[in-house]
Amino acid sequence: MLRLLARRLLGAIPTLFVVVTATFFLIRLAPGGPFDHDQGLLPEIHANFERAYGLDQPILVQYGRYLGGLLRGDFGPSFKYRDFTVTELIGAGLPISLGLGLTAIVCATLAGVLLGIAGALSHRHWADLGIRAFAVLGVAVPSFVIAPLLALAFGVYLGWVPVAGWEPGTLRDALLPVAALALPVAAFVARLMRGSLLEVLGSNFIRSARARGLSQWRIVVHHALRPALLPVVSYLGPATAAVLAGSLVVETIFGIPGMGRYLVQGAINRDYTLVMGMVIVFACLTLLFNLLVDLLYGWLDPRVRIAGTQR
């Protein structure tokens, strides 16, 4: 297990390196620069700005410096938010985004798995139909549609929760954003879980468990659940990506000071270091989650574990 972990962590380094390099040069290729929006800058002052941020150096030197900074954990200064370093901006936004995202994923997985089990056990019953309808609707209703609709229904018409706004630590403010992020994922998980549990329940070892006279409850919890969870677990990787992308939209709609807004704003402002920092953080999160998913997968499915250690 530890060797697998170490190997995967080492394997992530080249991927991250490719991400850093590709983003760095792509941003520089794009037309425009970080100080073009300042009105009426004298050429001398513009040049001074560039010198202050090291932008007058050859691009390879800048690249080397940036990599050097990264190794020390320094993302550099933001070009637009002049008094902040990118590390500070990320430090302020990441906990909020991460908190929302993790809550959404945990809620979505729990709700999805429970609904999926309920659907599979009430196969062809009206409850099953309802759960299937929910699953299909969830696939068709993305976060950026749910978020404003939820705000309209619960914020504007019913007035139960604030339409937007954020006070740290208040549950009411987090309710709608988490729901908007979680619903599409929950729907997909419910669909996967229902399908795979039905398949597992039809397999031979379940039939023999039935023949041994085990109760339905015991069969589901002790025998069927673990293999049936596998597709759900492998979907958690893409689900993380979906929640991260959804957070860009959901944070804008609900006015949450996470880090989602920095990516688009940073790219529009040509805030090179901020965009780099955001892409790196998102890449790390995605890689980390994929790794966690693989470990979880190995824990659930012994065949994967053995194949992993033999290699």
Add this chain to the structure above:
Amino acid sequence: MTAPASGLWQRLANDRWVVGCGALLAALTVLALVGPALSPYSLETPDWRAMALPPTTQDAHWFGTDRLGRDLWLRTWHGTRISLLIGLLATAVSMLIGVTWGAIAGYVGGRVDALMMRFVDVLYSLPYVFFVIVLTVLFGRNLILIFLAIGAVGWLTMARIVRGQTLALRRRPFIEAAIAMGVPTWRIVARHVVPNVAGPVIVYATLTIPQMILFESFLSFLGLGVQEPLASLGNLIAAGAAEMEIAPWMLIVPAGVLVLLLGCCNFVGDGLRDALDPGSNR
């Protein structure tokens, strides 16, 4: 996979949900094509007498108007047209890349296969949504770039599916016969491998279309895709979300059309998969 075509249609026709969704999808497509022509207004010229008007049968503003007095019936169907177009084109791009990549990797095998699929794995683990966002912001926001960006994202799963199918095909006698007859590799791939993986490819393509539509709307919602004054479902929803407290129809109409569109595409895709592969009864 080898179901005769008539049996396939029979099974599809028996599934009431698939038939209903297919009909709804056809209706949406027809409306997207001819709907704008039914309206007496034009896409960009505002109706100064009717700004932020709720849906009404008078004045032929069937879906109401937006804040600038532009007719939403027109803009919604225009947006649907663009969404469908982008969905189809981006799917075609991703199919082209994915099938070629997967078929070559699966057929050639060995080190080439390992290298090509390792590349797919690496791309898979990247937060590509963020890449596409950065790219579209940095390099202007034209439609061609959006097609390419979205299509380039969608081919990974397609490549994996095609590779898996090709691996299974490679040992089949008719391929060995072709090799024995000295048919060049590219010709075997093009004439024997690709046609035989068509079933799963078509199924996955029908499921890719809604994903692509979704992705385009997402980009447009963020203001990075289709730009004003052109309408897309994504930027209509974004505009509606900003006005929802005083003009909820501006949000509900385009959101409803997008949900119907995505739901129907998914249903038809699922139905097609079940019909082609009756064994998998998900």
